[in-house]
Amino acid sequence: MKKKMKSLVLLVGLSLVLSVFSQVVSLTSGGPILDHESDEYILDTPVFPGHDPQIQMMIDQVEESNIYDYIDTLQSFEDENGVPTRLTGTSGFDDAALWAYQELSSFGLDTYMQNFTSGGHSSTNVIAVHPGTNPDLEPQTYIIGGHLDSINNWGGAAPGADDNGSGSAVTIEAARIMSQYSFERTIRFALWGAEEQGLHGSSYYASNIDETEEQLLGKLNYDMVGYAEPDLAITLHANTPSNWMLDYKADVSEAYDNIGINFTYEYDSTEWRSDHSSFWDEGYNATLSIETVFSPYYHTADDTLDKLTLPQITHTTRHAIASLGHLAQPVAEGDPPSITVTSPIGGEEWYAFEEEDITWTTEKGEDPIDGIEIWYSTDTGDSWYNIDSDIQDTGSYTWGVPNEDSLECKIRVRVVDSLGRWNEDISGVFAIHGIPPSAPSNLIVDHIGQATQVIFEDDVESGDLGYTTGQTDGASEWSIRTHGSAVGDYSWDFGDGNYNDPSNGGLSWLITPEIDLTDATEIEMTFMHWREFEDDGSIWDGGNLKISTDGPEGSWDLITDPNPAYDGTVEGGWDNPLEGEPAWGHSTDWEEVTVDLSGYEGESVWIRWDAGVDNYGSTHAGWRIDDILVTGEVSGDGDDHNLLTWDASPDDPDEVSHYNIYRSDEHTGPWDDSTLIDSLPADGSADYSYIDIGKGTADDVWWCYVVRAVGVNGLEEQNTDVGEETGYIGAFDIPLYADGDADGWNFVSYNLFPLYGDTSITAILNDPNTGIQGRYDQVMYYDAESHEWFSYVPGRDEHYNNLQDWDHTMGIWIRMTSDDTLTIEGYLLSSTDIVLHPGWNMVGMPSSTSGNHNLPGEVSCIGYFDDFVEYNLAYDHDPSNFEFSPGEGYWLYNDADQSVEWIIDY
Numbered sequence: 001m002k003k004k005m006k007s008l009v010l011l012v013g014l015s016l017v018l019s020v021f022s023q024v025v026s027l028t029s030g031g032p033i034l035d036h037e038s039d040e041y042i043l044d045t046p047v048f049p050g051h052d053p054q055i056q057m058m059i060d061q062v063e064e065s066n067i068y069d070y071i072d073t074l075q076s077f078e079d080e081n082g083v084p085t086r087l088t089g090t091s092g093f094d095d096a097a098l099w100a101y102q103e104l105s106s107f108g109l110d111t112y113m114q115n116f117t118s119g120g121h122s123s124t125n126v127i128a129v130h131p132g133t134n135p136d137l138e139p140q141t142y143i144i145g146g147h148l149d150s151i152n153n154w155g156g157a158a159p160g161a162d163d164n165g166s167g168s169a170v171t172i173e174a175a176r177i178m179s180q181y182s183f184e185r186t187i188r189f190a191l192w193g194a195e196e197q198g199l200h201g202s203s204y205y206a207s208n209i210d211e212t213e214e215q216l217l218g219k220l221n222y223d224m225v226g227y228a229e230p231d232l233a234i235t236l237h238a239n240t241p242s243n244w245m246l247d248y249k250a251d252v253s254e255a256y257d258n259i260g261i262n263f264t265y266e267y268d269s270t271e272w273r274s275d276h277s278s279f280w281d282e283g284y285n286a287t288l289s290i291e292t293v294f295s296p297y298y299h300t301a302d303d304t305l306d307k308l309t310l311p312q313i314t315h316t317t318r319h320a321i322a323s324l325g326h327l328a329q330p331v332a333e334g335d336p337p338s339i340t341v342t343s344p345i346g347g348e349e350w351y352a353f354e355e356e357d358i359t360w361t362t363e364k365g366e367d368p369i370d371g372i373e374i375w376y377s378t379d380t381g382d383s384w385y386n387i388d389s390d391i392q393d394t395g396s397y398t399w400g401v402p403n404e405d406s407l408e409c410k411i412r413v414r415v416v417d418s419l420g421r422w423n424e425d426i427s428g429v430f431a432i433h434g435i436p437p438s439a440p441s442n443l444i445v446d447h448i449g450q451a452t453q454v455i456f457e458d459d460v461e462s463g464d465l466g467y468t469t470g471q472t473d474g475a476s477e478w479s480i481r482t483h484g485s486a487v488g489d490y491s492w493d494f495g496d497g498n499y500n501d502p503s504n505g506g507l508s509w510l511i512t513p514e515i516d517l518t519d520a521t522e523i524e525m526t527f528m529h530w531r532e533f534e535d536d537g538s539i540w541d542g543g544n545l546k547i548s549t550d551g552p553e554g555s556w557d558l559i560t561d562p563n564p565a566y567d568g569t570v571e572g573g574w575d576n577p578l579e580g581e582p583a584w585g586h587s588t589d590w591e592e593v594t595v596d597l598s599g600y601e602g603e604s605v606w607i608r609w610d611a612g613v614d615n616y617g618s619t620h621a622g623w624r625i626d627d628i629l630v631t632g633e634v635s636g637d638g639d640d641h642n643l644l645t646w647d648a649s650p651d652d653p654d655e656v657s658h659y660n661i662y663r664s665d666e667h668t669g670p671w672d673d674s675t676l677i678d679s680l681p682a683d684g685s686a687d688y689s690y691i692d693i694g695k696g697t698a699d700d701v702w703w704c705y706v707v708r709a710v711g712v713n714g715l716e717e718q719n720t721d722v723g724e725e726t727g728y729i730g731a732f733d734i735p736l737y738a739d740g741d742a743d744g745w746n747f748v749s750y751n752l753f754p755l756y757g758d759t760s761i762t763a764i765l766n767d768p769n770t771g772i773q774g775r776y777d778q779v780m781y782y783d784a785e786s787h788e789w790f791s792y793v794p795g796r797d798e799h800y801n802n803l804q805d806w807d808h809t810m811g812i813w814i815r816m817t818s819d820d821t822l823t824i825e826g827y828l829l830s831s832t833d834i835v836l837h838p839g840w841n842m843v844g845m846p847s848s849t850s851g852n853h854n855l856p857g858e859v860s861c862i863g864y865f866d867d868f869v870e871y872n873l874a875y876d877h878d879p880s881n882f883e884f885s886p887g888e889g890y891w892l893y894n895d896a897d898q899s900v901e902w903i904i905d906y
Contacts, residue, residue, distance in 0.1 A: 045244040046327060048251035050389055053370065054181070054332055054420040055325045059256060059318040061177045067313050070169035071226075071305050073099065074148075075159035085158040086150040088123045088194040093149050097124045100148060100191050103172055104128035107179040109189065116193075118200035123149070123193030125201045128175055133331050134184040139215045141186040142327050144320060145171050146222040147195030147202070147275055150303070157301035162291075162308055164195070166226035170317045177321060184329035185217070192275050202275035206282045218245055219286035220324055221276035225316045226308035227295035233262040234316055235292045237269035237276070240479075242285040249287070252322045259322065261315045264292055267481060289316060334366030336421035341413050346428015352403040352435050352713075358387075359396045360413050365421060369393045373414040378406035380429060403655060405434030405713045436717035437651035437709040440659065440688075443723035444646070445705055447639030447696045455523070456515045456630040460490045462681075466513035467492075468552040472577070475506025475613065484624055486528035486590045491626040494543075494611045507577040510609040510625065511552045517605060519693065520632025523597040525607065527629070532587045532622040539568045539585030543611040543623050544578065545595065549603050556608060558582070563594045570612060578612030590626075597630070634691065640698035642705075642725055644690040648682070649709040649717075656682040660716060661690055662706040665829075667722055667757030671706045682709075696725070702753065702827045722757065724827065732824045734887050736772060738816040742867035747889035749811045749844025752826030759807045761792050765814075770823035772816070779803055780813040784837040809834045811844040811889025834902045836894045843892055845884045847904055855879050855892075856900045863891030 077099075079090035086093045097113065105111040109128035116123065126148065132138035146167025150160025159165075168191055175189040192201035209216055225234060238246045246265045253259050271288060272280075279286035291312070297303045343359040350356050362369060372391040375384040391397055393415065409432050414424035458465055460480060469478040476495040485491040494508050517523055533541045544566060546556040558581060566582035573579075597605065611623050634641065649656050659682065662675045669675060680688055695703050703725040710716045732752050738744045754764065766773040779792040781803055790803035806812055809832060814822075832846040836856065840863075847853060859879045865888060866874035873891065876882050884890065894900060 046248060048248055048255070048326065050373075051255045052326065052330065052420045053418060054330045055322050056256065058177050058181060058325055059258065059321050062173060062314055062317050062321065064310050064314045066173050066176070067169045067310055067317065068305070070172050071161050071165040071308070071313075074165040074168060075161045075305055083157050085152070086148060086160055087152075087158055088121055088149045088197055093123065093193065096148055097126050097191070097193065100126045100168070100172070104175055104189060107176050109175060109179050114205065116201065116204040118194065118204045119198050121194045121197050121200050123201055125193055125205055126191040127205075128189040130175075130179055130183065130187040130189070132185040132187075132328070133182045134329075137184045137329070138186055139213060141188055141214045141216050142218050142220065142324055143188045143190050143216065144174055144220045144222070144324050145188075145190030145192060145275070147193070148191040149193055149196050149201075151196035151299055152301055153299045158299075159301070159304050161303050161305045162226040162295045163224045163298040163303055164222075165305075166224060166308065166313050166316075167222035169313060170222045170225060170320055173317050174321050174324065178325065181325075182331040182333070183325070184331055185327070186214070187324060187328050188214075195275055199275055199278050202278035203281070206278045206284065209282075216279070216284050218242070218327065219276060219279045219284060220245075220320060221274055221286060221288045222316065222320065223274040223288060224291050224295065224298060225289055226310075226313045227291045227293065227297075228309035228312040229293045231262055232260060232309065232312045232315060233264065233292035234289055234312070234319075235264040235266055237266045237271045237288040237290070238286075239270070239280050240268045241283075242280070242287055243267045245285055245287045248327070249319070249323050252326060253319060256318070256322050259315050259319045261312065261319065262292075263319075265483075267483065268477070268479060270476060289320070330420065332417075332419040332421040334419075334421065336423045337365040337369050337415045337417050338363045338423050339413055339415040339425050341411060341425045341427045344411060344427045344430045346430055348430040349433060350401050350409075350430065351433045352401055352405075354401050355398050356401055357396050358399050358411055358413065360415075360425070361395060362393055362415050365417055365423075367417040367419050367421070370416050370418045372397070373416065374399075375412045375414075376402075377410045377412070378404050378408060378432070380408045381410050381412075381426065384412060401432060403434045403711065403713050404432045405715050407431045434711065434713040434715050436713075436715035437655040437711045438649045439717045439719035439721065440646045440649045440652075440707055440709055441721070442647045443644065443705065443707050443721060445703075445723040445725050446643045446645070447726045448641050448643045448691070449639055452631050453520060453634045453691050453693065454629065455517065455520055455632050456512070456628070458512075458628045459488060460485065460492055460626055460628075461488045468511040469509065471508040472506045475508045475611075478508055478510040478609075478611075484530060486530075486626040488626075491530075491624045492609075493625075494609075494623040495613075506613050506615075508611045512607045512628070514551075514604050514606060515630055517597065517600055517603050517630075517632065520634055521598065521601055523601065523630065523632040525595045525597055525628070525630045527593055528590050528626045529584075529593055530588065530590045530622075530624040530626075531584055533585045535586040538571050539583055540571055540574060541576065541611075541613040542567070542570055542578065542583030542585035543609060544581055544583045546608040546610060547597075547600070548606045548608065549600065552606055552608075554606075559595055561596065564591065574614035576612045576614040578610060581612075583612070634693055639696045639726070640694060641696045642692040642703060644692065644705055644707065644723065645687060646707050646723075647687050648685060651709070651711075653682045653684040655711050655713075656709045657712045657714075658682055658710050659688065660708045660710055661692075662708070663692065663695070664704050665701050667704050667724070667753065669704075669706070669720070671708075671720060679710075702829055704757075730825070731770070732826075732887070734822040734824070736776070736814060736816045736820050736822055738775075738818045740867050742865075742872045744815045744817065745872055746814050746816060747811060747865035747872065748814060748822075748887060749846070749889045750808055750822075750824040751828065751844075751846050751848050751886045752824050753808060753829055755825040755827070759805045761803060761806050764806055764824070765822070766794075770825060772814075772820045772822050775818045775820045776814055776816050778813075778815045779806075781806070781810060782840070782842040784839060784841040785835075787839075808832065808846040809844055811842050811891075813889070831903065831905045834904065835899050836892055836902055837899050838894050838897055841892045841894060843890055843902075845886055845888055845890065847884070848886055850883050850885045852880070852883060853902075853904045855882070856894075856902055858894050858896040858900045859892050859902075860895040861891075861893040863893075865889065 077092040079092045111128040114125040150158040152158040194200035276286040276288040373389040374387040411427040416422040481493040545559040792803040
């Protein structure tokens with residue numbers, strides 16, 4: 001028999017509820033709020049505006065003595081037999097409801113008692129309405145409340161000081177204070193009946209909301225907030241559509257100093273055991289605030305005021321008022337101050353990192369000006385970024401212009417008075433000219449043979465890379481969350497350490513995108529995981545790994561040998577879908593798992609994490625996955641691949657988003673989208689590396705690379721610092737002679753790509769170390785396409801020197817004045833295409849080997865250098881057997897009436 005006490009925990013839980021589970025209407029987390037009546041979105045989820053002096057005045061009025069008095073009164077109500085209780089159906093509850101009605105009415109609120117019958121129980125909700133003052137927003141409503149009734153699971157006295165005198169006290173004290181102030185939206189203060197019998201009061205209310213009168217934006221539920229052991233600690237729950245409310249409440253707790261509680265935020269919660277879930281069931285946003293450590297006295301006769309920690313309830317009340325007050329949007333009476341932005345007025349051009357003055361003029365309203373807040377936008381106001389929110393009203397603010405790049409910028413300046421009333425003005429459109437980051441340096445390209453290559457990498461910090469997730473009914477979902485990670489802020493998270501629907505067993509899966517293992521061997525996957533499955537010595541809930549070679553919808557094989565190994569086998573008998581399978585169970589801190597995938601060489605695979613839970617009671621499960629890495633050895637003989645290494649940009653990582661890697665077979669590029677091969681994200685490393693598979697000696701092409709830094713503003717720096725593939729052949733010598741019958745003329749070519757890519761005549765011939773400067777007086781070349789001669793004469797006016805470049809496809813005439821040797825340093829290319837135009841063409845021999853090199857049949861005659869014949873040219877009329885030699889120049893006659901290509905492979 002399964003050795004767990006889930007049944008008892010379920011029965012004596014926070015609320016004894018019926019096993020009725022409605023499908024929660026799905027809203028986009030953090031997205032718009034829906035008007036259920038019109039099915040139209042009435043507003044985006046609110047953005048916390050920051051500390052508000054008027055809200056501060058409200059929370060400063062919370063009195064601990066009032067909290068004490070409310071709870072003391074509530075625990076004193078008795079049934080017909082004089083037993084302290086507020087059990088539904090007794091005079092104790094009825095008297096408590098009447099007292100609450102009178103108390104809320106005394107604050108000047110429109111209060112009514114809503115009688116209902118639900119699930120065989122008749123009871124009363126007490127509702128107090130504080131209408132909004134903005135006619136357009138008044139139907140939009142927030143509810144704060146908790147249940148008024150109490151229960152003893154074993155019968156008898158149920159004073160219910162903590163459950164739920166504490167939540168009722170929060171509601172009443174909030175009503176006392178907030179009733180003194182005006183708000184744009186309507187607030188309802190609610191105390192529910194018959195919660196302990198199955199959430200009947202809140203369920204009746206939520207299912208009978210008249211959307212024409214009440215557009216409910218959110219419900220703040222308070223249930224058991226008085227027990228603190230050992231510290232003041234409250235946990236806030238939200239389901240996925242309501243997650244934005246937790247973010248909002250977290251901002252509130254940071255903004256006000258006198259809310260001294262350790263808050264825990266449970267996002268995507270499946271905690272159903274209180275009145276908030278009645279609103280979830282109807283598709284409304286709602287949160288639950290509840291003590292982190294449950295009182296051991298709740299639902300007993302010992303749940304009395306002396307067991308509670310009043311400061312915790314007091315601070316919770318402050319947090320409730322601050323959260324609700326901001327959401328309802330306070331209204332300050334009297335005129336606000338006014339403001340006019342005087343600079344920029346529009347049309348200016350500002351530049352990144354420079355200092356510019358933002359200026360304004362203000363006029364006082366009803367109360368003194370408290371300060372100035374400034375924002376900027378780069379999209380004409382669709383989104384705003386805060387510059388400063390604590391500025392004195394001096395009329396000027398010196399702004400260090402950020403490194404943005406946009407022609408659609410605006411400035412927004414707000415003036416705020418001492419009561420939080422404000423006005424703002426927005427500038428005209430102006431430009432900010434950003435600058436790209438500094439370039440990386442020291443780009444080096446080396447040949448490597450077999451190498452470890454990253455095949456797939458996901459640190460989960462960049463969002464969903466294309467995973468597939470899913471779950472059976474009642475199971476928790478996998479999602480990227482911020483509640484725990486091995487490194488960074490995010491991880492894939494299942495269950496969030498919370499409870500699945502206990503009426504169902506369930507399977508939840510997380511599947512990677514396709515991982516291509518085609519070109520790798522010795523493949524290994526590692527990932528970090530944290531898990532918290534129930535642990536009583538057996539594995540009832542747990543998770544394991546599976547792999548597929550035919551896609552997310554295909555077949556799956558269990559990975560049987562992860563390291564560390566599975567903890568055991570999932571027990572049977574409770575409908576866990578992983579029953580009988582090996583699995584990780586129990587609990588552990590972050591640890592690394594290694595899996596050998598070498599058996600899948602040449603395949604594409606998908607990896608799947610399966611989390612399985614049983615259907616017994618309150619199934620507790622949490623599993624987090626982070627830092628997934630698949631590596632493999634890329635095979636290669638000798639130096640088949642190119643390894644690029646470079647030093648990071650000096651602006652990495654603050655100003656650098658990523659590095660673009662360009663590859664070209666020409667030293668001069670182009671370096672644009674046509675040669676962009678990949679990008680690497682900037683991660684703050686001092687240096688980076690990249691393996692270009694199969695682009696080393698394996699392809700017989702000499703490759704050139706450029707790496708550029710791209711800024712977070714989208715601008716790319718434009719360095720052309722080329723890293724050349726390792727392959728420097730060395731030097732090629734061309735002996736040149738001034739004597740003999742040729743009168744100093746030499747007909748020559750070279751077969752290397754110059755070391756630094758500079759093919760200008762001056763760079764080649766006048767290099768002080770390898771050139772022939774001072775020992776030649778003329779250079780000649782015939783261009784077959786234009787049918788013109790081009791020449792270069794040292795010292796002549798450059799206007800007449802129309803021969804600018806000399807590359808490895810060109811043969812040229814050089815006349816020497818003294819003997820010398822011209823040395824070319826560079827790289828041997830793998831092939832060259834030479835276009836032969838109709839008629840005579842003056843070409844070089846780019847290969848390092850002699851031979852015919854598949855000369856096109858259209859060539860009918862070859863002229864070659866011979867200093868013993870007229871004009872130093874001899875002719876061969878049988879080109880098919882002619883052998884070309886490196887370093888020589890040639891005349892080729894194309895007998896066709898169109899151009900042909902001579903493709904020379906070497």
